[in-house]
Amino acid sequence: MPQDRESGAAAVKYGLETARQIAKALGAKKIGNLRSNEYDLEGKKIVIKCARATTKSVGVPYHMLKRLDAVIGSFETEAGSYDLYEMTPETYVRNMKPTCSKGTSSGRVGVVPKSTFIKRCNLIKTVRL
Numbered sequence: 001m002p003q004d005r006e007s008g009a010a011a012v013k014y015g016l017e018t019a020r021q022i023a024k025a026l027g028a029k030k031i032g033n034l035r036s037n038e039y040d041l042e043g044k045k046i047v048i049k050c051a052r053a054t055t056k057s058v059g060v061p062y063h064m065l066k067r068l069d070a071v072i073g074s075f076e077t078e079a080g081s082y083d084l085y086e087m088t089p090e091t092y093v094r095n096m097k098p099t100c101s102k103g104t105s106s107g108r109v110g111v112v113p114k115s116t117f118i119k120r121c122n123l124i125k126t127v128r129l
Helices: 005-026 089-095 114-120
Strands: 038-041 044-051 057-061 070-076 082-087 109-113 123-127
Touching: 005 038, 005 044, 005 070, 005 082, 005 123, 044 057, 057 070, 057 114, 070 089, 070 114, 082 089, 082 114, 089 109, 089 114, 109 114
Parallel strands: 044 070
Antiparallel strands: 038 044, 057 109, 070 082, 082 123
């Protein structure tokens, strides 16, 4: 189902709040502005992208990929915990698809499916929030 303004705002809020909790569980420190999920994890610049159990992909803005050391895909499980996978920006770029041509993020965000994180990355941790 496509997002509208209200559902998009709810998704952004969920992503920011969930990423903050996951960062705390990992011991990562916030960098960047308040509306960003960028963190420092043991000297590595990461972004934490969160997806609910029914969400099939995560998206990262193209401009952000240039300054990252890793993308952490955080995927909610049916049990309510989160499986965390680490992907290099290079692997992300090789596997991403552009967002659809409609909407505010079109042309600025690359999306990678959850299945690609599972196939191409190691599970680094499972956390319960």
